[in-house]
Amino acid sequence: MEIIRTSNYDAMSKQACDLIIETVQQLERPVLGLATGSTPEGLYQQLMERHENGDVSFKDVKTFNLDEYVGLASDDPNSYRYYMNNKLFHHIDLSDDQAFLPKGDVSDLEQECQDYEAMIRKAGQVDLQVLGLGLNGHIGFNEPGTSFDSRTHVVDLDESTRKANARFFESMDDVPKKAITMGIETIMESRKIVLLVSGEKKADAVRQLVNGEVTEEFPASVLQKHENVVLIADEGALSKL
Numbered sequence: 580m581e582i583i584r585t586s587n588y589d590a591m592s593k594q595a596c597d598l599i600i601e602t603v604q605q606l607e608r609p610v611l612g613l614a615t616g617s618t619p620e621g622l623y624q625q626l627m628e629r630h631e632n633g634d635v636s637f638k639d640v641k642t643f644n645l646d647e648y649v650g651l652a653s654d655d656p657n658s659y660r661y662y663m664n665n666k667l668f669h670h671i672d673l674s675d676d677q678a679f680l681p682k683g684d685v686s687d688l689e690q691e692c693q694d695y696e697a698m699i700r701k702a703g704q705v706d707l708q709v710l711g712l713g714l715n716g717h718i719g720f721n722e723p724g725t726s727f728d729s730r731t732h733v734v735d736l737d738e739s740t741r742k743a744n745a746r747f748f749e750s751m752d753d754v755p756k757k758a759i760t761m762g763i764e765t766i767m768e769s770r771k772i773v774l775l776v777s778g779e780k781k782a783d784a785v786r787q788l789v790n791g792e793v794t795e796e797f798p799a800s801v802l803q804k805h806e807n808v809v810l811i812a813d814e815g816a817l818s819k820l
């Protein structure tokens with residue numbers, strides 16, 4: 580695992596932005612895997628700015644997000660579709676039919692999981708996947724105990740994850756209990772993975788990710804087995820290595 584140490588959050592976001600632009604410019608039909616949460620917000624801001632400056636076009640890009648809450652419609656301000664539209668998609672030259680997220684408000688969730696897998700395959704797999712890191716080691720919404728063989732699936736969210744994400748909702752009761760997420764095996768099929776981590780509160784998780792045992796009890800540890808992972812993290816996140 581390559582580790583890029585940055586002085587702060589903005590520098591982390593800039594490094595990630597440069598990597599994504601490089602990928603988009605190198606490939607004919609780039610497929611990006613994208614993440615939500617607070618961590619990639621700076622990256623999306625930088626991508627928007629670079630697009631505005633004419634440095635990058637997304638016209639041949641396809642994107643697949645990692646996950647979506649079950650039960651939230653795409654126009655719900657807490658859905659990940661809304662987040663992506665608002666923070667990136669609607670500010671760049673990427674139309675809705677180039678940008679995919681699992682749909683959390685369909686009646687047949689199992690079918691949706693299979694369809695999502697099929698769409699990723701049809702697009703030719705993810706070239707570069709952006710990941711954030713949950714405090715408990717989750718990637719996407721793959722909570723501790725998820726099989727490393729998992730494909731896109733419906734998950735019950737950990738109480739700790741619901742609490743960590745409650746800041747975006749009016750009350751804890753409003754935080755969904757389920758989500759659809761790409762599985763660990765799905766994520767591991769990406770050709771390159773860029774993991775972004777910022778802040779001291781993730782330092783223990785980063786230590787476990789880099790130096791700990793590879794175990795399903797800490798999902799992100801599986802990344803030690805991927806041949807092309809770049810961890811871009813700031814001083815705080817790397818403070819316990």
Ligand SMILES: N[C@@H]1[C@@H](O)[C@H](O)[C@@H](COP(=O)(O)O)O[C@@H]1O
Nearest residue numbers: 614615616617618711712713719
């Ligand atoms: N499902 C998302 C993940 O994709 C994200 O990477 C993680 C960390 O979030 P944050 O970046 O806000 O710390 O938790 C969320 O629950």
